[in-house]
Amino acid sequence: MINHPHHQLAAVTRYCAERGISLDVREDGWLLVLGNATKRHLIFGYDLGLNSAVAHRIACDKAATATLLTASGVPAVPHAFFLGPAMRGVSEPEWASILELLEAYPNGLVVKPNEGTSGRAVTRVHTAAELKDALTLIFDTGASVAIAPLLEIADEVRVILLDGVPLIVYRKQRPVVTGNGIHSMRELALRAVPVQQQSQLLRRLAAEFDASTLHAIIPQGEQRLLSWRHNLEFGAQPVLLRDGELRETCTALAQEAARVINIRYASVDVVLADGQWRVLEINSGVKMEALGEHAPELVETASFAALDAIFAPRVLGSAPGAPDISQ
Template identity: 55%
Template structure:
């Protein structure tokens, strides 16, 4: 097995080895062919091919996901779509920037600007004024055709649910990096001692240089992404796990998706769907719970090859 392979690729290799399935890994693991007899199945990116084309496209389009869930009455965070003006005024309209500024004005706490497609929290920006907004828009439109703007909300908790065939396979919360004050050190000093210096870029200088009172916890980022330093914490059976799983399953059932990772967030005490991802990435979780991640990919691959029989 090649060193440095993604956990996703390793899981497929293990499954295929145990089930006498020929596997051919190409493009540094982003394209995988799995052959059993005359049948061939593909995995691309983090997608193993269980979902229909329309469910896949809906899930990978944040704006379409929000619109569809709103139709179903499933609580969700709204995402407003804006297309790149390079596509022409007949596509984007002449007042696209005015529309963005209107959303900013409606949300004095700020907005979140991110690509309409994509995962892992890359190129995601918080904007509280027009200069922030313009920088975010310029950055995203430099490499993409669409972006979405969502209201910035104070997320009390974020949970990811991995759903397969209407069942919650894995449910975990994302615990953001934080430090606890000792009454003597500044936030910057506490974060540095904890090896979290790179999490401080989005905090104001007055926050960083203030002494944190003893026993008080301070979050180091507003982002819940594992790539931003959050840790996956498996949820035990209970009300929170049940509520999150039900909401995720309702969302998955409505758009007709079979295998997906669904992020739900608690805002003002109410759970809402944030995003649905058709490609199920479990790299961070797999480093902590490899057996659970392998079992989940195994169950999904079983569905693929049951269909192929």
């Protein structure tokens, strides 16, 4: 399962074996206790324990991250924060302030849990009714909400950083089908994936497209995106960026964002919208399970670098300019 830290656990297990570090695996791999003669260290979920509590909390809070980055002059996608009514001790959300966002961004909004991950419960809305439905769904879980403008995102790149050094840089390439004038989007999409993945694909398509769109014949040569999301968990493919201007631009922006919130180990998502690159979010828990399905060796190498920063910091920083494993 992608939600289970399978690739991370494999990397940590091999690291400990090679470095002579004890490893106690608890809670099916979600809680790890590492130790040697001089150090005991805990890993919880995808948090390797390199970041301060403050940096971790800011990165987990989409609205706080956007506010801080913008105030520091770093281009970022704005996120408005709204606390659930139960947390405020009232019966209704702040509908007046929330609905004003629809007027401010007439192209639509994206509603998401303020501290959610992997694109879960993220919804596009264009009307007041859709907005209220999306908010109710999240508020019913007790979560707070972040609301961002719906942008036409042309590209999205993830930069995984350790102490400002890019370990992995990759583009999130959304799945697409090309029409042949004979088959529908649904038929073309099903033909592009193995049989064991088809039921999951159908659920994703049904959640994003109406029946008329799915069953319409796509003209010869025309392309259709199968998801508006860039998440690997929703079918996007990682395309490594090894050099070039795109990589340099995204890395520089990610480094500045990480510096602003003072975070050591993080993945930074940057997006291209309206001709400008800006930060979408920062993740303190560096989740690489979906990437590991495509490039497990990169996940292991990045994990080794992060663990060396814990158990052998002088080794990692002994040479000027730590190596970039995506080269």
